[in-house]
Amino acid sequence: MKAVLRQTGLNADNLRAWEKRYQAVKPSRSESGRRVYTETEVQRLSMLADLVRQGHAISKIAQKSDEELLSMLQKSKPSSNASSRVTQTGSAESTEAFLSAMEKFDLPAARVIFGKIRFLTSPRDLVFDLVPRLMFLIGKKVIERKLTISQEHAASEIIQGYMKRVYEDLVIHEGTSRKPKKFLFCTREGDLHDFGLIMAAIACRFEGHHTSYLGRNMPATAMIEAIQSTRPDAIVVGLARLSEAEERVRISDYLEKIDREVRPNVEFWLGGSGADLVRRDHLSRDVWIFETIHELEEKLKTTAPGGI
Ligand code: B12
Structure with a gap:
């Protein structure tokens, strides 16, 4: 529950009331009676919290579907003028159209629609807001069997292509920080989830x-080689939580192997749903674990790697 409060910015009283009075989410219970929230429920609570902060009454929105909440969020974002309001409405409709094209497995249409979304949305909003919410809806549709695994793969490829272009375009920011640092990004062998990682790389480029x-x-051996030849200040590793059956290398084994081989002043910056499995006491260097991209951005603003 603590983690849910931290991620949504809610307080415990609000959360209990939203569950009891409005059935905003219905978490299950562990054997010891603790509430257990799924990722989908946490995302839903965080959308509800954003909308309540924008002035909506929880009683009016608690029963809405996740798709409706996403659409409301995109339409109701504070905007300075009428034309940007039109833009936001357009991007909400396009998000729905993208998902519906994916359900029909119409990839050319989905690509065109995503191009329109990119045109209507600023790179920052696209990367840090729209894409995570869209990925969440895609994951939900897979669970509901409205999208197949192959459709999930295809949608991910389309969106990832655009994320990479945003990243490439930001090359103009490189080296503009007062104390530019060098970062190397990867996910471990067998982990195909890199949306969070590319968001982190974009955040680092934004900061120069x-x-x-x-x-x-x-x-790990390829990563060690890359670290030895490029000598970064820190490596940034995205760590998805995978089941034992899916996992090729355990998170701790991967990091410990790199830790043994590279010079001790290369920091480890880690994030993703599996990062809480990291055994810090088995590592010989400075290790930073970020729950959100926002936490990484804060760290980039305050301190820099290499002990400065
Ligand atoms: C997209 C996706 C994929 C894509 C990945 C494409 C890509 N290039 O990344 C593809 C299709 C390849 C894929 C494959 C698989 N996936 Co998948 N996938 C997802 C999905 C739908 C979305 C994940 C995502 O990108 N979200 C958007 C990002 C931005 O959010 P995020 O990952 O939560 O990250 C946030 C934070 O954790 C943090 N963060 C994350 N990384 C980092 C890194 C740093 C440095 C920092 C600072 C922060 C940070 O910031 C982000 C924003 O807040 C999720 C479902 C879901 N609801 O999460 C399943 C999910 C993660 N996948 C899952 C599974 C089971 C698989 C497969 C085994 C089966 C399948 N579906 O094909 C395979 C095999 C994967 C493998 N071996 O790695 C499970 C994992 C369950 C588990 N614990 O084992 C999930 C949860 C779906 C589910 N409910 O079953 N998947």
Whole structure:
């Protein structure tokens, strides 16, 4: 529950009331009686919290579907003028149209619609707001069997292509920080989830740091080699929580192997749903674990790696 409160910005009283009075979510209970929230429920609570902060009454929105909440959020964002309101409405409709094209497995249409979304949305909003919410809806549709795994893969590829372009375009920011640092990005061998990682790389470029994006599925030996040749200040590793059956390398084994081989002043910056499985006491260097991209951005603003 603590983690849910931190992620949504709600307080415990609000959360209990939203559950009891409005059935905003219905978490299950563990054997010891603790509430257990799914990722979908946490995302839903965070959308509800955003809308309540914008002035909506919880009683009016608690029963709405996740799709309706997403659409409301996109339409109701504070905007300075009428034309940007039109833009936001357009992007909400396009999000729905994208999902519906994906349900029909109409990839050319989905690509065109996503192009329109990109045109209507600023890179920052696209990367840090729209894409995570869209991925959440895609994940939900897979669970509901409205999208197949192959459709999920295809949608991810389309969206990832655009994310990479945003990242590439930001090269103009590189080195503009007062103290630019060098970061190397990867996910471990067998982990194909790199949306959070590319968001982190984009955040570092926005702040004017040097970034090398090695991508997903990097064997530890290849990563060690890359660190030795490029000498970064920190490596940034995206760590998805995978089941034992899916996992090729355990998170702790992966990090410990790299830890043994590279010089001790290369920091480890870690994030993703599996990052809480990291055994810090088994690592010999400074390790930073971020629950959100926002936390990483805060760290980039305050301190820099290398102990400065
Ligand atoms: C997209 C997706 C995929 C894509 C990944 C494409 C890509 N290039 O990333 C593809 C299709 C390849 C894929 C494959 C699989 N996936 Co998948 N996937 C998802 C999905 C739908 C969305 C994940 C996502 O990108 N979200 C958007 C990002 C931005 O959010 P996020 O990952 O939560 O990250 C946030 C934070 O954790 C943090 N963060 C994350 N990384 C980092 C890194 C740093 C440095 C920092 C600072 C922060 C940070 O910031 C983000 C924003 O808040 C989720 C469902 C879901 N609801 O999450 C399933 C999900 C993660 N996948 C799952 C599974 C089971 C699989 C597969 C085994 C089966 C399948 N569906 O094909 C395979 C195999 C994967 C493998 N071996 O790695 C499970 C994992 C369950 C588990 N614990 O085992 C999930 C949860 C779906 C489910 N409910 O079953 N998947």
